[in-house]
Amino acid sequence: MDIYERMRELGVELPEAPPPVGLFLPARQVGSLLFASGQGSFYRDRRVEGKVGADVTLEEAQLGARYCILNMLAALDAYLDDLNRIQRVVKLLAFVSSAPDFYQQPAVVNGASQLLIDLWGEEGRHARSAIAANTLPSNLSVEIEAIFELK
Amino acid sequence: MDIYERMRELGVELPEAPPPVGLFLPARQVGSLLFASGQGSFYRDRRVEGKVGADVTLEEAQLGARYCILNMLAALDAYLDDLNRIQRVVKLLAFVSSAPDFYQQPAVVNGASQLLIDLWGEEGRHARSAIAANTLPSNLSVEIEAIFELK
Amino acid sequence: MDIYERMRELGVELPEAPPPVGLFLPARQVGSLLFASGQGSFYRDRRVEGKVGADVTLEEAQLGARYCILNMLAALDAYLDDLNRIQRVVKLLAFVSSAPDFYQQPAVVNGASQLLIDLWGEEGRHARSAIAANTLPSNLSVEIEAIFELK
Numbered sequence: 330m331d332i333y334e335r336m337r338e339l340g341v342e343l344p345e346a347p348p349p350v351g352l353f354l355p356a357r358q359v360g361s362l363l364f365a366s367g368q369g370s371f372y373r374d375r376r377v378e379g380k381v382g383a384d385v386t387l388e389e390a391q392l393g394a395r396y397c398i399l400n401m402l403a404a405l406d407a408y409l410d411d412l413n414r415i416q417r418v419v420k421l422l423a424f425v426s427s428a429p430d431f432y433q434q435p436a437v438v439n440g441a442s443q444l445l446i447d448l449w450g451e452e453g454r455h456a457r458s459a460i461a462a463n464t465l466p467s468n469l470s471v472e473i474e475a476i477f478e479l480k
Numbered sequence: 481m482d483i484y485e486r487m488r489e490l491g492v493e494l495p496e497a498p499p500p501v502g503l504f505l506p507a508r509q510v511g512s513l514l515f516a517s518g519q520g521s522f523y524r525d526r527r528v529e530g531k532v533g534a535d536v537t538l539e540e541a542q543l544g545a546r547y548c549i550l551n552m553l554a555a556l557d558a559y560l561d562d563l564n565r566i567q568r569v570v571k572l573l574a575f576v577s578s579a580p581d582f583y584q585q586p587a588v589v590n591g592a593s594q595l596l597i598d599l600w601g602e603e604g605r606h607a608r609s610a611i612a613a614n615t616l617p618s619n620l621s622v623e624i625e626a627i628f629e630l631k
Numbered sequence: 632m633d634i635y636e637r638m639r640e641l642g643v644e645l646p647e648a649p650p651p652v653g654l655f656l657p658a659r660q661v662g663s664l665l666f667a668s669g670q671g672s673f674y675r676d677r678r679v680e681g682k683v684g685a686d687v688t689l690e691e692a693q694l695g696a697r698y699c700i701l702n703m704l705a706a707l708d709a710y711l712d713d714l715n716r717i718q719r720v721v722k723l724l725a726f727v728s729s730a731p732d733f734y735q736q737p738a739v740v741n742g743a744s745q746l747l748i749d750l751w752g753e754e755g756r757h758a759r760s761a762i763a764a765n766t767l768p769s770n771l772s773v774e775i776e777a778i779f780e781l782k
């Protein structure tokens with residue numbers, strides 16, 4: 330199925346590709362592997378920021394994890410020209426800005442994983458690590474990088 | 481040498497493959513690269529949990545790092561069907577839940593690296609990063625992800 | 632252009648390759664991908680250490696990020712025998728030891744990215760994630776790992 334049609338079915342609307350806030354590219358391709366840069370938890374002018382378990386609830390952070398993927402797909406849409414070039418999702422590495430007694434990083438990152446599975450089905454399933462950080466760039470609550478396989 | 485025979489020689493007993501606590505796969509393969517998901521520092525019902533340098537000693541954390549690899553190999557045994565398909569270990573990315581004045585993350589992660597070298601010899605040697613986190617999923621002390629090369 | 636000549640033009644002087652402080656290799660190659668181990672923010676006997684935003688300024692930390700790359704290139708020079716084998720920089724994963732209210736990790740890591748772009752031009756541009764940690768090995772302020780593509 331066309332991935333843009335699938336997005337319309339699910340009501341998924343990509344934001345503008347976020348400009349990198351630093352000296353880096355949104356992604357780099359080597360052979361069939363695409364390495365996507367870390368993206369943060371905002372969507373247009375909505376931001377999910379602060380430490381999860383203190384300033385931010387689990388539910389808000391899950392939405393933030395979803396935002397990371399929306400920004401990543403927007404960046405890859407610009408980089409690849411056509412998201413249908415993605416064959417499958419290989420791996421996520423996700424960081425959650427966490428209060429020191431917050432232990433549910435995997436539940437947060439499920440907000441990202443669910444969107445990828447909704448979009449690509451079995452090919453959207455992936456390996457993953459969910460890690461805590463004591464803070465993150467721009468005080469955002471979640472940052473996620475990923476590896477994709479291209480057709 | 482058969483890797484299962486080598487495990488028996490070393491007295492290494494794999495646990496049951498831990499079920500992923502989230503929406504992710506234990507691993508994803510692309511070509512000869514195998515990306516293994518992050519695994520935590522428990523072995524059956526024994527857990528190494530809390531912040532190293534505060535709640536947990538270096539020695540306990542080293543054992544925890546070893547547990548991460550045991551869980552990873554159990555997960556890969558189920559995923560690959562045969563661990564002899566592994567050609568070499570490429571890279572570890574290891575996170576240690578750390579008190580803010582604990583600086584010996586590499587010594588912790590040696591507990592994981594030593595096991596891989598014991599099992600695979602020169603092919604078990606790998607690139608590595610050892611990083612601190614202020615907390616980790618389920619309050620475990622160590623989480624490790626890895627890349628392997630398959631035959 | 633020869634990369635060693637380019638270094639001379641820029642006044643870049645590689646240190647001795649730092650011995651790994653643990654049971655790991657400086658890098659592992661799989662096909663054309665080279666996975667380089669995490670390197671820390673020191674240069675010969677100068678160290679950039681402590682938490683950025685508390686003990687260390689942004690400017691000092693940027694220099695520390697540059698040191699990480701100098702150590703990495705020194706390690707890769709020894710591993711590859713010839714840095715001209717590098718085709719391009721694929722990806723950096725950078726960790727910044729951060730005070731809990733420091734949010735400028737990307738600006739810190741620009742110190743690393745700028746050096747790679749100065750050395751390799753367009754081929755030096757890369758995907759990247761910049762993450763905070765509450766502490767890092769040996770109390771260094773920055774640790775960076777990388778993936779390169781070889782010719």
